[in-house]
Amino acid sequence: MSEYILEMKDISKGFVGVKALDHVQLQVKPGEVHALMGENGAGKSTLMKILMGIYTKDSGEVIFDGKPYEVANPKEAMDTGVAMIHQELNPILDMAVYENIFVGREITKNGLVDKFVNEQDSIPK
Ligand SMILES: Nc1ncnc2c1ncn2[C@@H]1O[C@H](COP(=O)(O)OP(=O)(O)O)[C@@H](O)[C@H]1O
Ligand SMILES: [Mg+2]
Structure with missing residues (x-):
């Protein structure tokens, strides 16, 4: 090896x-x-x-x-097991900051993005 x-x-x-x-x-x-x-x-x-x-x-x-x-x-x-953090970030402009951060790792419910849960979790209390 x-x-x-x-x-x-x-x-x-x-x-x-x-x-x-x-x-x-x-x-x-x-x-x-x-x-x-x-x-x-x-x-x-x-x-x-x-x-x-x-x-x-x-x-x-x-x-x-x-x-x-x-x-x-x-x-x-x-x-x-290989990951990359890109130098030049390309945010999706139509989406909120938190949505960009969680692209590909959204909280889902029955296979769909659970927008309510995602937004509740992202709002500072
Ligand atoms: N998609 C692309 N199409 C054409 N040329 C590219 C592309 N990506 C990189 N290059 C060229 O390849 C060379 C190396 O670029 P890059 O890897 O971005 O360098 P660095 O990250 O070290 O600044 C540069 O001359 C750049 O213009
Ligand atoms: Mg570069």
Whole structure:
């Protein structure tokens, strides 16, 4: 078993006219905290979006928890235990702040969002 919880090997990703990632390596041991640092446009978000299944890599390999890791979308990533807090938040403007915070984790009743309960719980007493 590898000593790493996450390995991103030789990850490359190009967009039209720009090579965002060129054989990038990232190795993370359990319990470690890493900072990805680089100027704007260095490719930090692109690397994390590949991990989240938002972008597909052009080449390279990801190993998570000792197994090949291929996710098609953020739901699959989250089901595997990978989560991302986005730098650029995209709130849904038609929804209240609390609704944005709880997107995807709403309190439901019989499979429907229980708006009354959600609102009661969010109103400061
Ligand atoms: N969806 C996209 N379409 C085209 N180019 C993109 C896209 N996302 C990122 N890029 C480009 O890829 C490069 C890396 O961007 P990004 O990963 O956002 O960098 P960072 O997060 O380090 O600032 C930049 O040149 C950026 O313009
Ligand atoms: Mg970024």
